[in-house]
Amino acid sequence: MPATYTKQNPFRYFALLLTLLLSFQAHSQTADERRKARGKMLSDSLNAMKQRQDAAAALRRQRNTNKNNEAVFGDEDPIFKTTAVPDKWKDESAVVLAAKTTYHYYTKGPSAYYDRIERKRIKVLDKSAVDDLSTFYFIPTKDVGFTLIKKDGTTTRVKLDDAVPVDEYLPVPTSYMVEGSIDYLYSKSYKKLAISGLEPGDIIDYYYTYAYSAFKEEVPAVPFPTVALTLTGEYPVVAQKIRLKAENGFFINFAAYNGASPLVKVSDTAKNANVYILADSNRSKRKNEKWEDAFRCEPTIKFQVVYSSDKEKNNVPYFLGSSTALTTSVTQDQLKRVVNEIAMEETPGVDNYSSAITKYMRKNHSDIKDPVLYMKYAYTYFRYVLLVGEVGDENNESGLSQDMDKNLENKTTIESQVFVKVLGEVCKEKKIDYDLLLGVPRNLGTLDNLIYPSELKWVLYIKGSAGIYLFPFDLYKVPGEADWDMEGIDMYKLVPDKKIEKVILSKTNIPISDDMANTAVYKTSINLNADMQGEASVNRNSVISGLLKEHYYPNIIAEGIMLNQELKRYKEETMEEYLKKIHNNEKKKEEERKITLAMADEQKERMETMKTFFSVDFDVSSYDDFQLQCDGRQVDSAKLMFNDKFKLKDVVHKVGPNYIVDAGKFIGNQYELKEEQRTRTFDIYLGYAGEYDNEVSITIPQGYTVQGVDALNKNVTTKTGGFVSTATLSGNILTIKTRKFYLHNFEPKENWPDMVKFLEAAYDFTQAKILLKKA
DSSP states (O other): OOOOOOOOOHHHHHHHHHHHHHHHHHTTSOHHHHHHHHHHHHHHHHHHHHHHHHHHHHHHHHHHHHHHHHHHHTOOOGGGGOOOOOGGGTTSSEEEEEEEEEEEEEEETTEEEEEEEEEEEEEEOSHHHHHHHSEEEEOTTSOEEEEEEOTTSOEEEOOSTTOEEOOSOEEOOGGGOOTTOGGGSEESSOEEEEOTTOOTTOEEEEEEEEEEEEEOTTOSOEEOOOEEEESOOSSOEEEEEEEEEEETTEEEEEEEETTOOOOEEOSSOOTTEEEEEEEEEEEOOOOOOTTOOHHHHSOEEEEEEEEOOTTTGGGSSSOOOOTTSOBOSOOHHHHHHHHHHHHHSOOTTHHHHHHHHHHHHHHHSTTOOOHHHHHHHHHHHHHHHHHHOOBOOTTOTTSBOOOHHHHHHHTOOOOHHHHHHHHHHHHHHHTOOEEEEEEOOTTTOOGGGOOSGGGOEEEEEEOSTTOEEEOOOOSSOOTTOOOTTTTTOEEEEEEOOSSGGGOEEEEEEOOOOOTTTSEEEEEEEEEEOTTOOEEEEEEEEEEEOGGGGGGTTTTTOOHHHHHHHHHHHTTOOOHHHHHHTOOOHHHHHHHHHHHHHHHHHHHHHHHHHHHHHHTTTSOEEEEEEEEEEEESOBTTBOSEEEEEEEEEEEEEEEETTEEEEOGGGGGOOOOOOOGGGGSOSSOEEOSOOEEEEEEEEEEOOTTEEEEOGGGGOEEEEOSSEEEEEEEEEETTEEEEEEEEEEOOSEEOGGGHHHHHHHHHHHHHHHTOOEEEEEO
């Protein structure tokens, strides 16, 4: 056999050399010394090898960063030449001089790709912006580059080696949040880099890159992530661009709302590709008005790109038009075809879920005749199934896979189309009539400006003497409770069919709950300190109903306790039953110890969470006790009830022999309107109509009389809502009752002055004081 050359592993010779060295030393050492020496040399060698590998990897990363820096910072686009701030924005904290995002969609081999580069130049104008922007946040899995341009023109390319992980949940400045990173608003997923020497007049120039790919072979379509963003932000923008390049075979759905600039096709389109540009300039910063839905108010664009073919485009659940032109609206025929296809297609897991629910209902609730009540219990069992784990396959006799921790951590929710299909199958098995509804949540838009299918949310309506809407749940919602972003919206009622010409789409509307359906009732007793100094002790009973409960979840829930209660309700093995099965006393004591410690830690964490939570409404010095009476998650107990005790600081002030008590603060903080907020630009999108009732009882110390009670009586009622308060003195008990209510979940901007009236009345009440005068 002729000799052939084989490339050898270089580490083979390193290992041989190491062996020879160890053998040489072995002649002059004891056995124990030889073992230690071999171990040390091997450890040192491995560490040296790792250092070389890390150094090589760092060098590769740096070369890649340098390459990206040259490509991105070398962009000759004129918008990046601007350094001056327009006179009208010189009093702003900072101004975005230029922003540009480039999207590129292309194919390579068996996959379809999407690359995005987002670059932004910000001029810092005051100390507030210096404080906000001196720490640069970035996602470590993305390629980034950062340049600091001093006001004297000196340019420094900032190295990212000194960046450290964010080790706690922190608010990340919105100027550093890349598109689609809303989940990182309070995040541990960022790295942070301190920018030393940043001063007013300096310019920050940075970029992010992002890549996404999907296998395209033997699939009719590859949908890419949807994009929805506003053209306004935290700071004004001098100029911004979006450049979108897509090869042939990519379909683009795009829409611009609320005065956003359009996406325009470039005349000199690249070969085998289409190029579009959105050019926008002179954008003032976002107004951030209270109760503003950004996508309904601010200039907004939305788009989605899908890779497919002309042959398949009408066989996939997307609103595809032409691959050489933008699709800017959805036709009725497109909508009918797509939603029918979604409704008719087989969805993995639906049969397993519906079978498990049907089996449970037959065993436990077969005697229920009322279809609405039957489906309420089916709904809550479905929620339990998702809490404890996913439905198993045919070989899993119980039908459930106990993966509790993961689901608790992720706060399990479910896709709306899966939700309606599962409960729809349960309805069919029980021969219950139902309607299939779909619409666009009101915080995203309307049916009229629908542009891609993922905007749609599905709802089930159960027919009966008192029909009920079933909305996709999270761990806390009970059947019949609406989603706040679905109330009052137009929806389509869909009757699907295998033949598209028989599909029926008709418009309907989701009802709006009134203020009495969403209430928070607080009964509070106040005891002043014996020495009449500073603090006051608060004992409070709270009963919360309807959509107002969402404000408290998940903070108010101890997950271990909730899980144990669910296991008991559905006759699964609870913690107590688990312990009873342990016959080994030592093991049993150890398990009891672990459970006790875990529960204590959970309770401690909840107490700390609740103190932080209620500190938004009260100036809390200590949070002393919390007792959850009812978690509000069940068909037969849908009200959230809890008792708590805490102390308020600095509410009693000594004035000579008398005392002033900040009585108005006992109902919690109220919204304070600044002067510029008294006028309104946008319509008012409240979450829901609702009412807040307080009954506060203050024990007046012996030997004191009360003055200033009249200041606690207010009555401001308008067509939008109101604030009403009364105060009465009986013996040594001063009772204050307040009622604040919002009558609608939406108000046109013209009604803002009416809202201002009762919002101001509520805030003025919190400033009211009483005088305790020495008798």
